[in-house]
Amino acid sequence: MLNNLPVRTALLSLLPVTNALVRPNGVGRLPALGWNSWNAFGCDINATKILTAANELVNLGLKDLGYEYVNIDDCWSIKNGRNTTTNRIIPDPEKFPDGIAGVVSEIHDLGLKVGIYSSAGTETCAGYPASLGYEEIDAQTFAEWGIDYLKYDNCGVPTNWTDQYTACVPDSTNSQTYPNGTCPDLENPAPEGYDWSTSKTAYRYEKMRDALLSVNRTILYSLCEWGQADVNQWGNETGSSWRMSGDITPYWSRISDIANENSFMMNYVDFWGHPDPDMLEVGNGNLTLAENRAHFALWAIVKSPLIIGTALDSIDPAHLAILSNKYLLAFHQDPIIGRPAYPYKWGYNPRYPLELFAIRLHGK
Secondary structure, X not given: XXXXXXXXXXXXXXXXXXXXXXXXXHOOOOOOEEEEOHHHHOOOOOHHHHHHXXXXXXXXXXXXXXXXXXXXXXOOEOOOOXXXXXXXXXXXXXXXXXXXXXXXXXXXXXXXXXXXXXXXXXXXXXXXXXXXXXXXXXXXXXXXXXXXXXXXXXXXXXXXXXXXXXXXXXXXXXXXXXXXXXXXXXOOEOOOOOOHHHOHHHHHHHHHXXXXXXXXXXXXXXXXXXXXXXXXXXXXXXXXXXXXXXXXXXXXHHHHHHHHHHHHHHHHOEOOEEEEOOOOOOOOOOOOHHHHHHHHHHHHHOOOOEXXXXXXXXXXXXXXXXXXXXXXXXXXXXXXXXXXXXXXEEXXXXXXXXXXXEOOOOOO
């Protein structure tokens, strides 16, 4: 009998989504589509590689499918500090001879948008100048350059900016210990009912949000806080998307872990707010074709940002076909229904596998 089974379901669509950060012209209403340099190139970036990716978005038909952001990740600036007069971050003149603004201008001419990277600390993850304490200066600089998107990481955090408590962040190192998206043995947990929006992590990200809102340009704000500080409590009122876990890698074990972890976040997905399971690894590593397909589908049906992370000038046609799936993209970008597909969960299992999703289509 069905009613004798230990059934749990994530069909919690009647619960409210937190207050969302609503931006002009619909920016951030739907999950972002674009490309980012990190998974393909790491720190080995320059203007040529960024512009090549932008042109390939156009040439491969990806722009026509809605992919619009070309995002420059870490390592774009000089490493030894800021301008001593203006306190502005200085683009690396060897990597970007015409500066970031020059690259932005060329990409805008293609009808695309441009993203930049910084961190809510004193240094980025690769050790470059970051934005903590310089939020207003950096937001104004990005706006003057014509930036459209900011990925804001969580590296270089000084001790006096760390949180008093720790929050549950299930990841690949503890998925066996923390079943079903919970952390029963968490060290130094917050008291019951603690408001994580008052945490130092939340405040670091709010400072940059406020700086971006103060400039005369609409910049999509993507939080890369690794799922920390119970970001689901405050992420939607702070940015357009927020990372719900640690970093992705091009291994199916890690991709499936993140997909399972993210399945517990579906109640926070709607217009103007999207948990982010990290950038796509389609086309990277030694993933099988089936794994690449499943990876893209699992990101698309839960309306996560779809940020391509492979070199587009050498992409395999089979991988391009996955990224170009018009049916998944239509659901992902549905302008009528903002909610994602919802997973059914059967019982308690440390691996909490996904087996079935329920999808609502507008007009159905």
